[in-house]
Amino acid sequence: MILLQLPEDVLYHILSYLDYKSLSRLSQVCKSIYRFVNRDAVWRRIAKEFLNTGISRDGTDIYPHIPLKERVKIAQNWYNGVCKRAIPLKWKTQLLPWLQLEGDVLFLSQAADIRAYHLRQDSGRLQRNPFEIYSGHNGDVCHFVLTDSHLISGGSEGKILVHSRTSDMSVELSGHNQEVNCLDSKDGLIISGSRDRTTRIWTLTSTYPRHTIPMYDRVWSVAISPTLSSFVTGTACCENFSPLRIWDVERLECVCSLGSEFRRGAGVLDMVFESPFQLFTCGYDTFIRLWDLRINPQKCVMEWEEPHDSALYCIQTDGNHMIASGSSYYGVVRLWDKRQTECLQFFQLSSDPVSSPVYCLRFSSTHLYAALATALHLLDFRQNPIYIR
Known part of the structure; x- marks a missing residue:
């Protein structure tokens, strides 16, 4: 009882010296201590050091509705690779699917349609039928992005569709004459890249491009900076210039x-802004690279090499210490800790004779979804860890 009679700020300071195992044991002393130790404020410092707890580097909490102690439990499973595997959805023909995850809704492109599924809270699996289908393309959907008000998709026929998420209305943007490989959109600005060797800048208020930039190479990836003042393009690297270039939006x-x-053919297939000055990229040269745009742009800050010399099709970060990547062979998903150079965990999702890349992956604090050529794979990390009860 003497411990509980201390002022709360003093007690918080004392508990800050304990690791997660000691905190868990302390919480078993009595109900009063259990209630105090379970507070998010006690676990916040520890959560910052674990993978995928939802605490970003700047302190933002992505999942404030989930107690931090629960997230630290699950984070141990991410670190140790402990999960259940499932295949919630299969299809007969080989596709190039794309994913977006928004809360408890998963958006999945299949051929010319994009389907929105509610996720079951108990398992993370998809509800049987999609509650929304976005259609209108004459060819396969190559890429799509979500904003608060719209779903914007690019197709293999060169068409871009802007679907309203609050009505049945959709608008077609005309400009590209070959497949739209990549898209990004923020605050009414849309950037698209295509096999037709151009990057186009659009706004939601016009059906024609505001500007067209000749790239002289196929464009595989684009990303708008969080500041909205610039964007980055990643090309196929088949010409004599860097595949990664930063462009000023206004000029x-x-x-x-x-x-x-970069060696010839080292195309950049995916990129993610983690902050206005930190950019992660990956592609055919088998490396994940971190670029700090505040310092020398000629050299990346850190790099992580895919150990089996496979191209990297997609990446996602948790905003703090974790990177997840999808490889080009046998559906391999890897988890990386940015504080280490070696791969932390890997999962081979495909055992088919015909190898499939991981075309896209998305994760929450508890689940990881990976889209392969003929199936959607699910990794569920909500298992009982050893040390926290």
Whole structure:
């Protein structure tokens, strides 16, 4: 009882010296201590050091509705690779599916349609039928992005569709004459890249591109900076210039190129802004690279190499320490700790004779979804860890 009679700020300070095992044992002393130790404020420091607890590097909490102690429990399973595997959805023909995860809704492109599924809280599996289907493309959907008000998709026929998420209305954006490989959209701004070797800048208020930038190479990936002042393009690297270039949104000029030693064919397939100055990229050269846009753009800050020399099709980060990547062979998903250079965990999702890349992956604090050529795979990390009860 003497412990509980201390002022709360003093007690918080004392508990800050304990690791997660000691906190868990302390919580078993009595009900009063259990209630105090279970507070998020006690676990916040520890949560920052674990993978995928929803606490970003700047302190933002992505999952405030889930107690931090529960997230630290699950984070141990991410670190140790403890999970249940499932295949919630299969299809007969080989596709190039894309995913977006928003809360308890998963958006999945299949051929010319994008289907929205509610996720079951008990298992993370998809509800039997989609509650919304976005259609209108004449070819397969290659890529799509979500905003608060719209779903924007690019198809293999070169068409971009802007679907309203609050009505049945959709608008077609005309401009590209070959498949739209990549899209990004923020605050009414849309950037698209295509096999037709152009990048186009659009707004939600116009059906024609505001500007077209000739790239002289196929464009595989684009990303708009969180500041909205610039965007980055990743090309196939088949010409004599860097595949990664930063462009000013207003002046439409190339601000700088990233890197200087890309070999021919080292195309950039995916990129993610983690902050206005931190950019992660991956692609055919088998590396994940971290670029700090505040310092020398000719050299990346850190890099992680895929150990089996496979191209990396997609990446996602948790905003703090974890990176998840999808490889080009046998559906391999890897988990990386940014504080280490070696791969932390890997999961081979496909055992088919015909190898499939992981075309896209998305994760929450408890589940990871990976889209392969003929199936959607699910990894559920909500298992009982050893040390926290």
